[in-house]
Amino acid sequence: MKAAFAVLALLAAPLQAAPATTGDLGLVVERATGSLLVIDRADRAAIGRIEGLGDLSHASLTYSPDERFAYVFGRDGGLTKVDMVEEKVVARTVQAGNSIGGAISDDGRLVAVSNYEPGGVKVFDTETLALVADIPAAGKTIGLVDVPGRRFAWTVWDTGEVFLGDFSGAEPAITPLGYAGKNPFDAVITDDAHTYLVGLFGEKGVTAFDLWSDHPEPRKFLTDYGKTGEDMPVYKMPHLQGWAFTEGQFALPAVGRHELLWVDRARLEEVATTPVHGQPVFVIAQPASPYVWVNFATPLNDTVQVVDSRTHEVVATLTPGKAVLHMEFAPRGAEVWISARDDNRVLIYDTHTREMIGEFAAEAPSGIFFTARAHQPGL
């Protein structure tokens, strides 16, 4: 019977560690150590750690449709496929010298990465990470997003050009959509995949492309948006993926100013501004609520503010910890998980009482990503 017990013990160890379901799991990027924490909303805790992901100092990730795998885009050009059940790296390719983000196709078959060095977009098979397409660019590529129909859109920093790539056929079909403006720094797609919005750094304004149109064209708006002057230091470029879409409005982080800007979604016109605590980085909508939550650039990054999208007024100011880098909501909005890098903690707040209801240790945590993102176009 000794043999039987040995086998049992061997089998039992990985099985007990493996969660039966992945619906309420997530990953926290540990930026200094190149590792990921596996987190569980049911436990309000970390349940595992995955190591060996390279340079995660500016990392993001996306999930497979079954929530089993995450595709992690590292600053060092590494694309890593991680198994959420086995809690391990299952494939990794350093596919460029410096990458800035990526996306998964609507059918879950392709993962695309936008690269700085050399610029361009590489597309991989999600099963094997085999290279499927290599699309060069005349500069650094930014703002890569998934577009329904096995397509991706992206933008080139150096030339200001926007492209739509269709990977549904035997050969990729790449369509230039036109000139967005000087030095686009980031782009985002709305949750209905209708509008691709490109933020500019080299000039003022935001440029919109209607991706429901057969022939999308650049449409510039918010021509007051951007860097105010040479004398205004920008401590951290805001993340446009954090644009909140609520009450028929976009809420944008102003560049370099202590302000949110509210834009009417249909008319693309500024409707209000909200003075806030610092330079906003992420502006994220609390699901099923009128509220957006905002974090800030250094040195004012110990604070989070909550703003009402109806009145455009700050309704709460919290100080969760040192160097708040990211916030992620439970998908029905009941709680928000906040990373405090310099406290080495993740804090969990009840969104209704706005009180802390949990916390756990993490090594210099930055991005927090729940698996529910697998089901959201554009994430």
Add this chain to the structure above:
Amino acid sequence: MKAAFAVLALLAAPLQAAPATTGDLGLVVERATGSLLVIDRADRAAIGRIEGLGDLSHASLTYSPDERFAYVFGRDGGLTKVDMVEEKVVARTVQAGNSIGGAISDDGRLVAVSNYEPGGVKVFDTETLALVADIPAAGKTIGLVDVPGRRFAWTVWDTGEVFLGDFSGAEPAITPLGYAGKNPFDAVITDDAHTYLVGLFGEKGVTAFDLWSDHPEPRKFLTDYGKTGEDMPVYKMPHLQGWAFTEGQFALPAVGRHELLWVDRARLEEVATTPVHGQPVFVIAQPASPYVWVNFATPLNDTVQVVDSRTHEVVATLTPGKAVLHMEFAPRGAEVWISARDDNRVLIYDTHTREMIGEFAAEAPSGIFFTARAHQPGL
């Protein structure tokens, strides 16, 4: 070593049957046999069947946050908890004589059921199905929805009254919200949990309640909406849960008429109508697209139409099979699964080519529910 192999075989059997992840699974209600098919988007197939759910002739269900469990609301008043991994019933209570639907709280802790006979709302612990609260009503309850903050809203057919129940404290706090109108037949909450919309049968109109307000009040609109006259047969009451929210509009099924109605979401005014093939039952938005898909009441229920929310025109007419009862989209919108009850089949269509890409057998299939619903407020 024989003992070791026996142990291995015992352990291996249930483990191989159990899917490691639940992100792309779902359930199909088999209405005639009181069973559920477990379906898998990766395989485009059924992977199991769960039996013993009683009368599922008018059933709906909701999922736990981890996607492990489904809570099934049967016509016979049965509330059944189903395990998606083990593919079996884990708890069942016949909690009323006749029930019409239910919802799960935003934190996943409570499941509520609205009952016809006797009328009222019963609230259960999702872990054990133990009764937590029993709220009587002066008639049949309909239109039960989850509201953030461990709350639910519901409506009483006989009296036209609407209630908001808060179950976040030690005792339930029930607040009457006022009179919606005569004989409300169904109600729905918008995806941002902002507006509770009640459709009326006993008079014309739809009544809206602003659930973001501290004191929601009834606001009647679309006073042309409803049953046209005594001479107009209504073959099937439309489902308001199928209201599509797209392009700043609601798309409503007209009652008894061959028409969709389009209502501006902000102004609550009718902006267009679309003549369609039959009396619409479900009007469902294709995610990340301008399109809604519509099915129809008997005897015109072999057809599905696709309508563009920008032009309000029918852009495609499909005939997937006999007695199309429901449609469910993959959460990023790449495909739609359609139940054809009288063909005993589920058909899978690519939403971009609008061509059939798969099918499988099912016993008189009706509702199709993917686990991604676990992450959507109001579903």
